[in-house]
Amino acid sequence: MIHLKGISKTYSGARAVHALNNVDLQIPAGKIFGIIGSSGAGKSTLLRCINLLEVPDAGEVWVGGTRLDTLTPRELRRARQKMGMIFQHFNLLTSRTVAENIAFPLEIAGVPAKERQRKVANLLEIVGLADKAQAYPAQLSGGQKQRVGIARALANDPQVLLCDEATSALDPETTKSVLKLLQSINQRLGLTIVLITHEMPVIQEICDFVAVMENGIVQETGPVIDVFTRPQSEAARRMLRGTFAQNIPPELLHRNNNGEPHRVLKLSFVGERAHEPIISQMVQHFKVDANILFGRIDQMKDLPFGMLVIELVGPEEQLDQAVGFLESQHVELEVLV
Amino acid sequence: MLWQTLWQALQETLIMVVASTLIAALFGLPLGLALACTSPGHILENRVISKLLGAIVNVGRSIPFIILMVAIIPFTRWLVGTSIGTTAAIVPLSIAAIPFAARLVESAIFEIDRGVIEAAQSMGSSPWQIIWKVLIPEARASLVLGLTITTVNLVGYSAMAGAIGGGGLGDLAIRFGYQRFRGDVMLQTVILLVILVQAMQMLGDWASRKLSKR
Structure with missing residues (x-):
């Protein structure tokens, strides 16, 4: 579904930062793929390379058989409409109601008003916020805001959902319910979910595959169960150590x-x-x-x-x-x- | 007689302030948007345009109003046919207010969380759609406050317009109150100005609060 080939990205500045170093990654269709790493590992940059919010210095980005990094700006915008994204801090429009926020991507895609209304009602149902349609984001809890974010991301029936630390700003209880929602969306709609996180439990809870990142390099990738039971890289072992107390006195x-x-x-x-x-x-x-x-x-x-x-x-x-x-x-x- | 003069002066002040505020908003909004959007890392990043507009705005803001008013007399005459009177005063008032308003618009746009803009981009919004559907609506409460500040500032500037026969309350205060030693007129105009500014600020604050959904 998603294929990243030889992606590199360097931020120039006083000290050049190699955020991504020749990253290759294949993400299968219909699965939940987690990218884990501590902050500064490059996972956020990698996620943004998929919809080209970050433009890589080198490498190719393929999504659903289309190479995105060579598209014209107009073509890229069309392609982005088929990729939803949710964020750690939700990034909702404060001046719009819940319903209007969900309608936003539909307006962008030029969906007629009648159709927009129908879709928004349906999406509100999916994320369980039908009674909050006319509320403003400031009146919602964190978990509710993320649900609005998810509904908004799903509005244009995307094939891919990108999640940028989607649960990192939520308490454990809310995190669980949001993860459950993501999982049910994955199963019901069959869309591919790519999520980045620094929390092992998130990977453990819903991911099928995981990639462990460190210093801008994918250190290890594979089915979650394999990486958890037989970590090959030092980076993976380090990430796991926090989750399972493996240090016997x-x-x-x-x-x-x-x-x-x-x-x-x-x-x-x-x-x-x-x-x-x-x-x-x-x-x-x-x-x-x-x-x-x-x-x-x-x-x-x-x-x-x-x-x-x-x-x-x-x-x-x-x-x-x-x-x-x-x-x-x-x-x-x-x-x- | 005196009340009539006061009323006349108030009307002149209002005409100058309202007209120049509208013109300042009309030109200041796009200019401020251009300043913000072409700045480094923003949606239409462009070093050359950003620096150029920044320089123009800074020049505009650094000229003292009283000098600007005199300096652009030929332009004013060309534009409205005269360089004296209330209508003529609107020209320098607007020109002084445009760069001021533009800076306020720019800072209102900068207040918007970058994440929200990024979200709009991730949904495939064009820069134009981001400006209309994200930047302006999200900044509306700050924009109204900026407009209020501009208006109140223009009340102050309009007092100087008396220097080119622009009329208004400030002019009245100088000519009657100061030059003819009429302390009562001075006091009355000052009270009127205070009430005017207070009312404008209250209206602006109220509208801004109404618009803010944060």
Whole structure:
């Protein structure tokens, strides 16, 4: 759906900033694609390259089979009408009512008044703000403002929805409901959503794919579940560290079990695996003691995702066999000690 | 007799102020929009035009009104056929007010959150649509306040128009109150001017509040 090829962008100034450095990214149609990175990683610039609010110094921008960066200004404006965008600070017109804000992109696209009215009513229904049609943005809460922003972004039936830190200014409760709305829109309308965020939970909650950005470079990209369970890059691991407490206190890892051999393992379970009694099977088969040091289970979009840190105590030979058994069970396994 | 003179002077002041305010708004709005929109990073960024307009506006604003009034007499005569009287005074008043109004328009436009403009761009708006549908409506409350400031300023400037026989309350105060030692006339005109300015400011504040939906 969206294909970015070799995108580079440098901001000149007293000190030149390489915001994007030869970025390649493929975003599949109909999926929710998250771009995560800390501030200054270049994710916001990358998102704006998709609708050319930022013009890259080099590279090609393809959306739905059209190359955007070579279009004339008029053609580009037409193309932008098919790409919705929502913002961290909502960016609603303060002088217009909710209904008028949603009608704005329709006016821009030259939709007749009758048709505009019909579409606005329908959009208000979708985002659950039918009773606020005549309110002004100043009278709304943050969550309601973002819903107006979403309705506005959907007005011209876009194929792509770009979300610029859309939930970063919202409280956790509201964030959840806005994410739910985005997810249901993705499923119902089948449009491609690209979102940028610095919050792992947002990725975890609704994204199918994720790209991890750092220093203007995409460090890692893939299905969310893969990146979460088997992060390949240091950047991805750093981003994950905040989400899952993976730092087991060193005293626990290196304590002396009266000289008895032990192993500390980190196990990750995804999907069905999270429900199976693998640990108890292992304990019964190999006669080792298992001591749970840390564990949690999360929901990752639709998949349960569990993580467990266990200590096994027993004779060396049995420990090796137990580890071998776990490996054969297709559980993500990392031997910490 | 005196009341008649006062009434006449008030009318002259109002004609000068209202006419020059309208002309200042008519030219100041597009000029201010051009100043704002061609500035670096704005929707019609253009260094050359921005610098050129900025220079013209600064020159216009740096000439003292009393000198401007005399300096453009040939132009005034060419435009309205005379250089004396209320109508003639409208010309220098307007010319003085245009750059002033333009700067106020410019700052009103700069107040608009850049994110809102970016949102309009992301929806495929043309620069023209952004000006009409975003910049002017979003700035309307500030624009009305700017217009009020311009009007009040013009009341002050119009007092100087007496120097070219423009008439008005200021002229009356100088000729009767000062030159003929009529302290009562001086006081009356000053009170009238105070009431006039107060009323204009209140009206402007009210309209601006009405328009602001923030």
